[in-house]
Amino acid sequence: MQRVRSLLIALLFGCAANQPPKSQPAAPARTPPSALKTWANGAVFYEVFVRSFQDSDGDGNGDLQGLISRLDYLNDGDASTTQDLGVDALWLMPVFASPSYHGYDVTDYEKINPDYGTGADFDRLITEAHRRGIKIVIDLVVNHTSVEHPWFRESASSPSSARRDWYVWSSTDLRWPQPWNPNGQTWHPRKGAYYYGLFSSRMPDLNFHTPAVREEVKRIAALWLRRGVDGFRLDGARHLFEDGPGDGQSDRPETHAFWKEFAAWVRSVKPDAALIGENWTETPAIAAYYGDTSRVPGGDELPLNFDFPLAKCIIEGVRAGDATGIGAKLAEMKRTYPPGATDVPFLTNHDQRRVASELNDHPGRLRSAAAVLLSLPGTPFLYYGEEIGLDNGPETGDEDKRTPMPWNSSPRAGFTTGQPWHELAPRHETVNVAAQTGDPDSLLSRYRKLIAARHVSAALSHGGLDVLRGEGPVLAFLRQEGSERVLVAHNLGDEQQTAALAVDAARAEPLFADEGTSFDFSGGTARLLLPPHSSALLRLR
Ligand SMILES: [Ca+2]
Ligand SMILES: [Ca+2]
Numbered sequence: 001m002q003r004v005r006s007l008l009i010a011l012l013f014g015c016a017a018n019q020p021p022k023s024q025p026a027a028p029a030r031t032p033p034s035a036l037k038t039w040a041n042g043a044v045f046y047e048v049f050v051r052s053f054q055d056s057d058g059d060g061n062g063d064l065q066g067l068i069s070r071l072d073y074l075n076d077g078d079a080s081t082t083q084d085l086g087v088d089a090l091w092l093m094p095v096f097a098s099p100s101y102h103g104y105d106v107t108d109y110e111k112i113n114p115d116y117g118t119g120a121d122f123d124r125l126i127t128e129a130h131r132r133g134i135k136i137v138i139d140l141v142v143n144h145t146s147v148e149h150p151w152f153r154e155s156a157s158s159p160s161s162a163r164r165d166w167y168v169w170s171s172t173d174l175r176w177p178q179p180w181n182p183n184g185q186t187w188h189p190r191k192g193a194y195y196y197g198l199f200s201s202r203m204p205d206l207n208f209h210t211p212a213v214r215e216e217v218k219r220i221a222a223l224w225l226r227r228g229v230d231g232f233r234l235d236g237a238r239h240l241f242e243d244g245p246g247d248g249q250s251d252r253p254e255t256h257a258f259w260k261e262f263a264a265w266v267r268s269v270k271p272d273a274a275l276i277g278e279n280w281t282e283t284p285a286i287a288a289y290y291g292d293t294s295r296v297p298g299g300d301e302l303p304l305n306f307d308f309p310l311a312k313c314i315i316e317g318v319r320a321g322d323a324t325g326i327g328a329k330l331a332e333m334k335r336t337y338p339p340g341a342t343d344v345p346f347l348t349n350h351d352q353r354r355v356a357s358e359l360n361d362h363p364g365r366l367r368s369a370a371a372v373l374l375s376l377p378g379t380p381f382l383y384y385g386e387e388i389g390l391d392n393g394p395e396t397g398d399e400d401k402r403t404p405m406p407w408n409s410s411p412r413a414g415f416t417t418g419q420p421w422h423e424l425a426p427r428h429e430t431v432n433v434a435a436q437t438g439d440p441d442s443l444l445s446r447y448r449k450l451i452a453a454r455h456v457s458a459a460l461s462h463g464g465l466d467v468l469r470g471e472g473p474v475l476a477f478l479r480q481e482g483s484e485r486v487l488v489a490h491n492l493g494d495e496q497q498t499a500a501l502a503v504d505a506a507r508a509e510p511l512f513a514d515e516g517t518s519f520d521f522s523g524g525t526a527r528l529l530l531p532p533h534s535s536a537l538l539r540l541r
């Protein structure tokens with residue numbers, strides 16, 4: 001996704017919960033939750049920009065061989081070692097051939113980007129990741145192709161081209177603005193006609209009304225699933241179909257219908273494949289992308305969807321030291337998402353200013369953000385570098401959200417022996433993996449411990465959530481799965497807090513507890529003492 005879009009969407013959707021109707025009728029009896037029961041439910045994902053992770057050959061571009069060499073950092077596959085981060089799955093930003101540095105405009109869906117390596121390198125990555133128990137999900141960008149894709153060249157060559165209807169053409173300029181930018185145009189001139197390109201003139205939209213396009217997308221998906229990938233992150237998923245300006249450019253009924261068709265196809269090829277939708281909008285519209293959870297466990301449309309509104313609430317709440325917005329958003333999700341839907345919480349991704357910069361590198365706030373993220377239900381995603389508090393680059397462009405990973409304090413940070421494709425983020429001399437490895441108080445160690453706590457607890461990794469306190473500086477909730485209950489409490493503020501919560505338990509076993517936290521259970525009340533920016537994850541007995 002491109003910069004103007006991400007900036008404007010971020011402005012459009014702040015942390016505000018959509019309120020329930022004023023006179024809300026009694027909730028109808030819900031069908032029993034039908035949760036997603038695959039590896040993806042509860043897995044901890046890690047988003048990787050391959051170009052920025054590790055260069056293996058000194059050309060300054062990260063590549064697949066480099067990523068393979070860093071897999072042990074992410075998860076070495078050995079449960080007896082605890083220095084690895086412990087993530088369960090990777091989301092690779094686009095790895096297909098593309099003329100751009102980011103890869104979101106594909107020219108060949110069957111070819112690995114030569115900057116990243118060969119098809120054989122990709123196969124080796126899959127093998128090496130799977131050997132460590134790491135799943136690999138790749139970005140599938142099919143709303144549009146590159147303007148340089150041979151399909152578009154053929155389509156644009158003549159109105160009578162055999163592929164004319166693979167793209168969206170008009171004989172006149174319909175002048176639909178971009179939904180997020182009144183000055184952005186979506187119809188672009190070519191040889192006396194106009195093609196639709198929602199994101200840019202470099203990215204012509206495929207025409208999903210054309211059956212051959214739908215079949216080709218399904219064929220490509222099957223090809224990569226059979227080659228070993230474990231699922232897809234679906235770029236711009238709400239924009240497949242368009243039938244008019246404004247609301248007609250997103251969330252069309254035909255878009256929902258296609259994703260159901262696509263999901264059924266993917267299940268037929270690889271039943272446990274993960275599908276994660278990028279539907280950057282408000283909570284009720286995101287909720288609709290799960291489809292029917294009573295028909296297929298987790299939903300018959302997209303079983304995982306990024307939670308952009310909650311991400312905004314977490315960052316604003318942690319920054320302000322106030323849990324109110326997070327509590328209200330969690331309550332809204334509970335009444336809006338279909339039963340059994342798996343949320344996908346995250347802090348920021350490659351389209352957003354990095355969380356460390358959003359929180360002004362405040363160590364306590366970064367600690368709180370990590371703890372909130374990794375104690376929430378669903379399938380949390382980390383963005384590479386987040387675990388060490390990597391700053392945004394100094395500029396506001398997308399490249400500055402995607403700078404090379406700093407591995408050590410050397411001048412090129414251990415990322416490359418050559419000239420990095422983009423300058424390193426500020427403070428990389430001190431904010432790097434080596435500096436934080438082995439330090440029990442580092443942010444990196446915190447991420448490791450929180451991920452480890454999640455892995456030993458079914459309630460944390462798969463359970464539901466009931467908010468106990470979501471106002472003022474304290475965010476507290478109960479996570480439950482079967483007979484296991486975990487009380488989660490975060491103090492987002494700069495002052496010590498005490499909290500008395502109605503919790504029926506005799507005692508508690510900490511799965512994770514910051515220094516200085518203490519707790520006491522008696523008479524149906526949990527009494528917690530929480531130092532500034534501390535968290536406690538307590539298994540109740
Ligand atoms: Ca390279
Ligand atoms: Ca390990």
Ligand SMILES: [Ca+2]
Pocket residue numbers: 143198205206239240241242
């Ligand atoms: Ca489209």
